[in-house]
Amino acid sequence: MNNAKKVTISRRSVLKAGAVATLALAAGITPTIAKADTAQDTPKNPNQIGFIYDQNKCINCKLCAAACKEANNWEEGTEWRRVLVGGKDNKHYLSYSCNHCEKPACAAVCPVLAYKKRDKDGIVIHNREVCVGCKYCMYACPYHVPDFSTATGRINKCHFCYQRQDNGEKPACVSKCPTGALSYGLLSELRKTPGATAQLEGMPDPDITKPSWVIIPKA
Amino acid sequence: MHHWHWLIVIYLFLGGLGAGAYLTSFAAEKGWLGPNSRLSRVGYYIAAPVVAVGTALLVLDLGQGLYKPWLLVRLVLNVGSVMTWGVYILSLFIIVGLIKGYLVLKSKTAPNWLTWAGAVLALATAAYTGLLIAVVKAIPFWNTFIMPFLFVASALSTGLSVTALGAHFLEKQAHGNATEGKVHLWLVIVELIIVIIFFGMMAGGAKGPVGAESASMVMFGKYAIVFWGYFIALGLLLPLVVFGLEYMRAKQSGVQVATEPASTNSGTVAAVESGHESSYLVLVTDLAVLVGGFALRALVIFAALPIWDGKLL
Numbered sequence: 405m406n407n408a409k410k411v412t413i414s415r416r417s418v419l420k421a422g423a424v425a426t427l428a429l430a431a432g433i434t435p436t437i438a439k440a441d442t443a444q445d446t447p448k449n450p451n452q453i454g455f456i457y458d459q460n461k462c463i464n465c466k467l468c469a470a471a472c473k474e475a476n477n478w479e480e481g482t483e484w485r486r487v488l489v490g491g492k493d494n495k496h497y498l499s500y501s502c503n504h505c506e507k508p509a510c511a512a513v514c515p516v517l518a519y520k521k522r523d524k525d526g527i528v529i530h531n532r533e534v535c536v537g538c539k540y541c542m543y544a545c546p547y548h549v550p551d552f553s554t555a556t557g558r559i560n561k562c563h564f565c566y567q568r569q570d571n572g573e574k575p576a577c578v579s580k581c582p583t584g585a586l587s588y589g590l591l592s593e594l595r596k597t598p599g600a601t602a603q604l605e606g607m608p609d610p611d612i613t614k615p616s617w618v619i620i621p622k623a
Numbered sequence: 624m625h626h627w628h629w630l631i632v633i634y635l636f637l638g639g640l641g642a643g644a645y646l647t648s649f650a651a652e653k654g655w656l657g658p659n660s661r662l663s664r665v666g667y668y669i670a671a672p673v674v675a676v677g678t679a680l681l682v683l684d685l686g687q688g689l690y691k692p693w694l695l696v697r698l699v700l701n702v703g704s705v706m707t708w709g710v711y712i713l714s715l716f717i718i719v720g721l722i723k724g725y726l727v728l729k730s731k732t733a734p735n736w737l738t739w740a741g742a743v744l745a746l747a748t749a750a751y752t753g754l755l756i757a758v759v760k761a762i763p764f765w766n767t768f769i770m771p772f773l774f775v776a777s778a779l780s781t782g783l784s785v786t787a788l789g790a791h792f793l794e795k796q797a798h799g800n801a802t803e804g805k806v807h808l809w810l811v812i813v814e815l816i817i818v819i820i821f822f823g824m825m826a827g828g829a830k831g832p833v834g835a836e837s838a839s840m841v842m843f844g845k846y847a848i849v850f851w852g853y854f855i856a857l858g859l860l861l862p863l864v865v866f867g868l869e870y871m872r873a874k875q876s877g878v879q880v881a882t883e884p885a886s887t888n889s890g891t892v893a894a895v896e897s898g899h900e901s902s903y904l905v906l907v908t909d910l911a912v913l914v915g916g917f918a919l920r921a922l923v924i925f926a927a928l929p930i931w932d933g934k935l936l
Binding site for chain 2: 488489490491496497498509512513514515516517534535536537538539540542543544545546547548552553554556557558559604605606607608609612
């Protein structure tokens with residue numbers, strides 16, 4: 405309903421027919437949002453791992469992003485992990501990075517095969533040494549995860565600290581989260597968390613890429 | 624959130640333009656644009672060079688285009704990526720187009736298969752420029768099967784115009800014939816219909832609220848002047864009127880031929896053929912078609928709103 409309301413009060417001079425159809429469509433979208441309140445189906449790859457983020461526990465300290473930056477030497481102009489601030493009270497947060505999707509749109513469009521999805525855990529790794537910087541993936545990813553560095557002329561993105569994980573360590577962001585808001589684990593288990601969702605309001609339909617993330621929205 | 628800028632806009636425009644130019648001369652060579660068309664050569668000359676220039680701009684836009692150009696050989700690797708398809712299509716088209724253009728320039732006969740291969744590749748080039756963006760689900764304004772049809776229609780129209788302009792200056796036979804005008808009239812009508820369907824669908828919300836927002840930004844927002852002025856008025860309505868009037872005039876002369884069977888045939892045929900004259904109005908209209916085609920590529924690239932604006936509600 406929220407969507408429909410937003411369209412009605414906007415003062416944009418859209419054709420009447422267009423506005424009516426938009427309203428109809430917004431109404432049609434509502435069930436999708438409701439559906440997304442339940443977790444997604446079992447992941448195709450049983451070994452797929454993912455992040456889990458609890459909006460209720462996050463205090464917006466941004467230590468996750470800082471730890472990521474330090475551990476991974478972000479190339480100039482790129483952000484591998486962001487903490488968004490929103491909600492009516494401006495006290496809703498979302499710490500997110502790559503969702504290591506089941507159907508990664510970045511990998512599908514990349515002409516040089518710079519993206520690889522590992523079988524052992526489903527991590528989507530971008531090899532910046534072979535990236536040509538065409539920016540096709542920046543349009544393809546609905547979450548704006550691939551970032552382009554004008555300094556180096558190539559894409560950067562989160563790789564779930566796969567080397568650290570291969571050495572038995574936690575991802576840098578998770579290891580520094582002081583409240584336990586950000587964690588990770590086997591996706592099939594994470595999705596059993598009560599109240600878990602794969603889509604917050606206004607965010608992309610998870611059917612596009614099947615993101616391997618689990619969010620517990622603020623009540 | 625624009626990641627592609629003017630270089631890509633020009634590249635998409637030139638890709639369509641070169642492809643359309645080849646197909647124009649191909650159609651002229653096959654006699655589909657009337658007998659002894661003056662357009663049977665110029666399009667072949669300019670097709671491959673125009674697409675090659677566009678491709679060079681694309682390479683300049685790549686982050687590694689000048690930095691580590693050897694990485695570009697990997698562009699052929701992902702056979703599932705439309706961009707990789709484009710690399711194959713454009714490379715082959717440039718090669719075939721150059722050979723065909725050279726043979727035509729030297730007045731040598733090109734093998735029939737080569738000419739046809741070029742035509743198929745030209746059509747593929749024009750369609751590819753639209754398909755490249757049509758497959759991007761995260762950009763609702765792009766994500767429609769109509770996009771390649773829209774780009775092909777615009778490619779054929781701009782290709783016909785650039786070839787007519789070139790022929791005016793390069794060919795001895797300055798006058799066009801009525802069939803050219805008629806074909807161009809139909810191309811403009813088809814493109815106009817596609818445009819109406821596309822914007823009606825987008826504004827109507829068939830691709831969701833973000834697609835509608837893109838359409839409204841183009842039609843009523845910050846791109847309204849480019850859309851109504853350059854694309855609709857100059858690129859579609861002006862040619863519709865000018866080619867339409869030319870067509871009616873030619874048709875009237877045609878009626879005369881039918882009603883006056885006794886008259887000297889050669890005289891009236893000449894009158895019909897001069898129907899699509901290279902008058903200044905027609906030349907200006909051909910230029911306007913190019914402006915419109917360029918405006919279309921710019922609008923489509925710059926009105927690309929992502930399905931999620933990156934904000935937390």
